[in-house]
Amino acid sequence: MIKLERNAINYLQDVVEDLSCYTEGKKKVYYTTKYERNVKCREDAIRLHGCKCMVCGFDFKAAYGELGEKYIEVHHKNPLYNLNDEVEINPDTDLATVCSNCHRMLHRRKDRIITIDELRQIVKYNQN
Secondary structure (H helix, E strand, O other): OHHHHHHHHHHHHHHHHHHHOOOOOOOOOOOOOOOOOOHHHHHHHHHHHOOEOOOOOOEHHHHHHHHHOOOOEEEEOOOHHHOOOOOOOOHHHHEEEEOHHHHHHHOOOOOOOOOHHHHHHHHHHHHO
């Protein structure tokens, strides 16, 4: 009986160790394509659309005070990686200001980018 209990205890210790021990931080080197961004385009988008999320209305300044002042992410409605060449961007029609959470959700699907209107409807539906 004692031998069985020791085996059970050893097994449980192994299970706990397996569940709580992970490794992270291994360095990997990889090459990618990086798309240039124009800081003036971002500034114009913020000037035109403001610093409240165009999907959910989140305001970084209201939530974080001075730390969040003038902070917002700028979303390309047509992602640059979909383009074959350099294009002109109209900050009024091609860009949107969104909070970090909404920005991630816009890009969450693998098959396509969710539109601002679609995500706004999803947020509205789930708030009710």
